[in-house]
Amino acid sequence: MKKKIFIFLTVVAVVITSVVLNNIDRQKIKEGREQYVKNSGNEKIVTANRSKNENRDIPDEVKYEGEVLNTVENNGETKIYEKNDEESQVISILKDHEKIELLETLPDGWFKVKLENGQIGYGDARYIRAEKIPPHEYDENSSEWVLKFNQKDQTVRIYREGKLVLESLASGGLKDSFTPKGVFHIEEGRRGEWAYVPRFQQGMKYWVGFKGSYLFHSIPFTEDQEIIEEEAKKLGEPSSHGCIRLPVNISKYIYDEVPDGALVIIE
DSSP: HHHHHHHHHHHHHHHHHHHHHHHHHHHHHHHHTTTEEEEEEEEEETEEEEEEEETSSSSOOEEEEEOOOOOOOOHHHHEEEEEESSSSSSEEEEEOEEEEEEEEETTTEEEEOTTTTSOEEEEEGGGOSSSSSSOSSSOOTTTSEEEETTTTTTTTEEEEEEEEEEEEEEOOOBBGGGGOOOEEETTOOOOEEEEEEEETTTTEEEEEEEEEEEEEEOOOOOOOSSSSSHHHTTTSSSSSSSSSSEOOOOHHHHHHHHTTTTTEEEE
């Protein structure tokens, strides 16, 4: 009987020892797959068999895409220049609706762009339609006067020395007559109390230019200077030919108070 008990205890001891040794071996294998690396003075474990999916915390480079669309000359072509200057050399001419990568948002309505062949150039913001544009260095505190138009909420906000002084619903352009996004300035000497555009059969009061034919101005009027009611009701939704429509009192405020050179940000 004693012999049987001895044999039983020996077998149990062997099994327990085997399990312990097996666990130790597994721990050593695991430790062998780990290496310690220094990173900015802190230690962290990097396993040798990490999956590629574990690197998802590294964000992809953000890319901004635009679509060329010439709604000014309506000739179906958009020029890309060597510099952000219309007097510089033209390096490419793109057809309407061609895609283009936007690299930087630059002052006075320009984008630094990258063509499909990798060439770098500059495009006039008036001819590039985009949902999002590259971040820029300007904000409402960067100038004495700043006008900001947000195309998502169709709202104009007017700042002076960093303080909001006026906020109003507005109307930017329809999709195929879009209001260009970017950084602009109120252009010198480009303002008037009244204008009528026969092509659109619409007039406007208190217009102020920020880039070529693009203006801040009142809701539309008839040639007899009567408000076009059906157009006035669209305030707060995209409805213009590319300009930024405003209530009459807001357009008059800009005409009277906001000086040439004031910063204009359209997002």
